[in-house]
Amino acid sequence: MLFNSIDFAIFLPVIFILYWLVSKNLRLQNLLIVLSSYLFYGWWDWRFLSLILFSTIIDYLIGISLSKQDHKTKRKILLWTSITVNLGFLGFFKYYNFFLDNFITAFSFFGTEINANSLDIILPVGISFYTFQTLSYTIDVYKQRLKPTKDFIAFSAFVSFFPQLVAGPIERAKNLLPQFYTKRNFDYSNAVNGMRQILWGLFKKMVIADNCAQYANIIFNDSSEYSGSTLVLGAVFFTFQIYGDFSGYSDIAIGTARLFGFNLKQNFAFPYFSRDIAEFWRRWHISLSTWFRDYLYIPLGGSRGGAWSKIRNVFIIFLVSGFWHGANWTFIIWGALNALYFLPIFITNNNRNNLNVVAQGKYLPNTKEFLLMLITFALTVFAWIFFRAENINHAFSYLSEIFSISLLSIPEIRPVTIFILLFLFITIEWLGREGEYAISKICLRCNKLTRWAFYSFIIALIGIFMQTEETPFIYFQF
Amino acid sequence: MKKFIQHSILFSFFALAFYICAVFVFGSYTLRNLKPNINFKLGGNTYSRLIEVKKIDSIDILFLGSSHSYRGFDTRIFKKNGLNTFNLGSSAQTPIQTQILLKRYLDRLQPQLIIYEVYPPTLSIDGVESSLDIISNDKNDIYSFQMAIHINKIRTYNTLLYATTRKLLQLDNNFSTPKEKEKDLYIKGGFVEKEISYYQPQSIPKNEIILNETQLKTFVKTLDIIKKKNIKLLLVYAPITKSLYRSYTNNTYFDSLMHRSGNYYNFNEMINLVDTLHFYDSHHLNQKGVRLFNEKIIKLIDE
Numbered sequence: 001m002l003f004n005s006i007d008f009a010i011f012l013p014v015i016f017i018l019y020w021l022v023s024k025n026l027r028l029q030n031l032l033i034v035l036s037s038y039l040f041y042g043w044w045d046w047r048f049l050s051l052i053l054f055s056t057i058i059d060y061l062i063g064i065s066l067s068k069q070d071h072k073t074k075r076k077i078l079l080w081t082s083i084t085v086n087l088g089f090l091g092f093f094k095y096y097n098f099f100l101d102n103f104i105t106a107f108s109f110f111g112t113e114i115n116a117n118s119l120d121i122i123l124p125v126g127i128s129f130y131t132f133q134t135l136s137y138t139i140d141v142y143k144q145r146l147k148p149t150k151d152f153i154a155f156s157a158f159v160s161f162f163p164q165l166v167a168g169p170i171e172r173a174k175n176l177l178p179q180f181y182t183k184r185n186f187d188y189s190n191a192v193n194g195m196r197q198i199l200w201g202l203f204k205k206m207v208i209a210d211n212c213a214q215y216a217n218i219i220f221n222d223s224s225e226y227s228g229s230t231l232v233l234g235a236v237f238f239t240f241q242i243y244g245d246f247s248g249y250s251d252i253a254i255g256t257a258r259l260f261g262f263n264l265k266q267n268f269a270f271p272y273f274s275r276d277i278a279e280f281w282r283r284w285h286i287s288l289s290t291w292f293r294d295y296l297y298i299p300l301g302g303s304r305g306g307a308w309s310k311i312r313n314v315f316i317i318f319l320v321s322g323f324w325h326g327a328n329w330t331f332i333i334w335g336a337l338n339a340l341y342f343l344p345i346f347i348t349n350n351n352r353n354n355l356n357v358v359a360q361g362k363y364l365p366n367t368k369e370f371l372l373m374l375i376t377f378a379l380t381v382f383a384w385i386f387f388r389a390e391n392i393n394h395a396f397s398y399l400s401e402i403f404s405i406s407l408l409s410i411p412e413i414r415p416v417t418i419f420i421l422l423f424l425f426i427t428i429e430w431l432g433r434e435g436e437y438a439i440s441k442i443c444l445r446c447n448k449l450t451r452w453a454f455y456s457f458i459i460a461l462i463g464i465f466m467q468t469e470e471t472p473f474i475y476f477q478f
Numbered sequence: 479m480k481k482f483i484q485h486s487i488l489f490s491f492f493a494l495a496f497y498i499c500a501v502f503v504f505g506s507y508t509l510r511n512l513k514p515n516i517n518f519k520l521g522g523n524t525y526s527r528l529i530e531v532k533k534i535d536s537i538d539i540l541f542l543g544s545s546h547s548y549r550g551f552d553t554r555i556f557k558k559n560g561l562n563t564f565n566l567g568s569s570a571q572t573p574i575q576t577q578i579l580l581k582r583y584l585d586r587l588q589p590q591l592i593i594y595e596v597y598p599p600t601l602s603i604d605g606v607e608s609s610l611d612i613i614s615n616d617k618n619d620i621y622s623f624q625m626a627i628h629i630n631k632i633r634t635y636n637t638l639l640y641a642t643t644r645k646l647l648q649l650d651n652n653f654s655t656p657k658e659k660e661k662d663l664y665i666k667g668g669f670v671e672k673e674i675s676y677y678q679p680q681s682i683p684k685n686e687i688i689l690n691e692t693q694l695k696t697f698v699k700t701l702d703i704i705k706k707k708n709i710k711l712l713l714v715y716a717p718i719t720k721s722l723y724r725s726y727t728n729n730t731y732f733d734s735l736m737h738r739s740g741n742y743y744n745f746n747e748m749i750n751l752v753d754t755l756h757f758y759d760s761h762h763l764n765q766k767g768v769r770l771f772n773e774k775i776i777k778l779i780d781e
Binding site: 195452453457 | 512635
């Protein structure tokens with residue numbers, strides 16, 4: 001079920017009302033979450049519900065077994081069983097064909113022809129997200145940071161919680177699971193806050209991302225036909241598409257969770273207003289970055305050890321992050337490129353220079369801040385070209401056309417409407433950058449009429465500028 | 479919780495009122511680029527046709543269908559043969575629009591025969607474009623609302639909202655449209671004659687007809703409406719250029735489907751026309767082609 005669909009517009013209020021009607025019974029509320037989450041997921045393809053159920057059962061049982069087991073080796077075996085099962089599913093559904101193709105190519109390079117057929121595998125939506133979420137539970141239980149749950153329904157609800165099931169934020173068991181044990185009381189201001197965040201998420205997705213996607217697709221799909229300046233524009237459109245799409249999804253997910261009395265982690269914190277790439281990565285897909293930091297980077301040694309081990313760890317983390325996005329070399333190069341951006345400031349210990357919000361308390365940034373933001377933005381746009389390209393060759397031909405004389409020509413495509421919408425979007429995001437999401441604080445002190453008019457204006461913009469067809473979220477494919 | 483629901487309902491009313499105003503302001507005072515989901519186009523031959531149909535009481539033959547209908551059945555030729563006809567075709571008319579027009583005008587027109595032009599692409603599309611044409615140029619009633627729900631696209635909803643607001647504010651009461659526009663001449667009875675020109679052949683890639691489920695279901699329901707009124711019905715596949723016709727890889731499938739639906743005649747198999755002589759584009763007859771096609775169909779009716 002898509003957040004931006006009529007189905008969801010009916011599903012959400014129905015579940016919301018049922019949920020608060022049974023608010024006196026915590027188990028019933030959790031059971032309702034499980035059932036509605038399975039319905040939400042099964043709407044797309046019910047066959048893959050068995051994967052979620054299997055993952056849930058395995059990790060639940062392993063969690064309980066870990067609590068009863070003191071023997072170090074046996075505990076390790078249990079942990080690795082969970083990791084193997086979860087990553088095994090992920091590996092098969094997401095990476096099987098990639099490894100097979102590369103294996104065949106590598107052997108044919110050495111003159112050995114191998115006959116092996118690729119499988120027609122459908123990637124289950126959200127598998128990368130819920131796999132990482134359940135893994136965090138087993139690892140935390142293994143490391144004794146978290147007590148395992150005996151409540152199977154609460155655990156199932158934690159794994160399948162529909163707002164963030166298919167595209168995050170990837171929640172830690174430590175943060176989300178305890179929320180299923182405690183009674184949730186309806187909080188008016190939290191629910192209104194949730195509605196506001198859903199509205200802004202829908203605007204980001206349906207107005208910004210989908211409209212930018214229209215032109216980004218035209219330009220990327222036929223890139224050889226356009227001048228360098230148009231290709232730059234295409235990359236910028238994709239930059240806003242992916243941000244609007246993914247952060248929009250996160251806003252809707254977090255907002256929806258608020259309606260049910262849950263607090264999910266902030267997943268995006270205005271990343272395009274970052275002054276360096278380290279700041280960008282503290283603000284972009286926060287739940288994934290922190291997951292990799294805690295479960296991969298730190299176990300690898302983190303920033304301890306010599307320069308070479310630091311460099312190695314940074315590269316590993318970015319390469320794995322790229323590979324997490326998909327079975328394509330373009331994602332790996334995107335990750336490597338970000339590692340290259342990050343390393344100079346990391347080695348020189350400048351990676352924690354910009355921890356606060358840019359131009360805090362001011363309307364405009366100073367010249368230095370503005371230039372730093374512009375450079376960081378340009379670097380991310382450059383990297384997104386690899387992320388969006390069909391393959392490596394496409395990415396390089398795209399770049400070679402950008403760095404040609406045609407860069408100085410007037411772009412063939414000049415969608416004025418998108419420019420106006422982007423200007424409006426950037427302005428609102430800038431004004432709201434000190435909040436959790438752009439409109440979390442805007443207009444809060446205005447009278448009710450002005451506030452409602454502001455929200456209605458956003459609804460009107462959605463209705464007037466949304467695409468006619470429902471478009472899925474990009475991150476569903478990851 | 480109670481307060482939240484109360485406020486949500488109040489806000490919904492407020493937002494709806496605001497939305498109607500916003501759609502009206504955007505629809506009336508902004509450039510076309512800035513209103514991609516409001517597509518109100520008042521005027522043209524659909525407007526003339528729908529003004530005229532309201533003044534007609536009973537006819538012998540009613541034509542329905544896409545532009546192949548209103549550009550293909552010349553009401554003057556039928557008149558010469560003693561047949562009183564009206565052409566209720568409209569641009570890219572899909573069964574969803576055919577049904578709404580029948581519900582509105584069938585009782586008034588009381589035809590003895592309906593000639594329903596069927597063209598595969600109009601059974602393959604969602605019907606948004608045609609709905610906008612009818613919403614802009616006809617009255618808007620409960621059937622328009624049903625059509626919008628049926629199509630379920632934001633452009634149809636917004637245009638319906640905008641058109642209804644305009645009608646409530648009586649902004650188009652003095653509107654009139656010229657009978658002649660560019661190369662088109664509107665003829666009494668709903669036909670549109672195009673200034674004579676000839677098709678320049680182009681290569682057309684092979685194409686499979688994939689019919690839209692919703693349109694097919696509506697098509698069946700539309701035929702039921704006609705059958706219930708005991709009106710004779712001819713399903714007609716009007717001639718298109720041979721090159722386009724042959725580009726469809728599954729014509730037999732479409733033919734068999736139509737044969738099962740009623741008395742069906744595929745004129746692409748019944749009349750020998752020349753692409754460069756009898757058409758002005760790949761799928762519209764020019765006046766020479768119209769004459770031959772209409773004579774053939776009159777002969778068929780006589781038989």
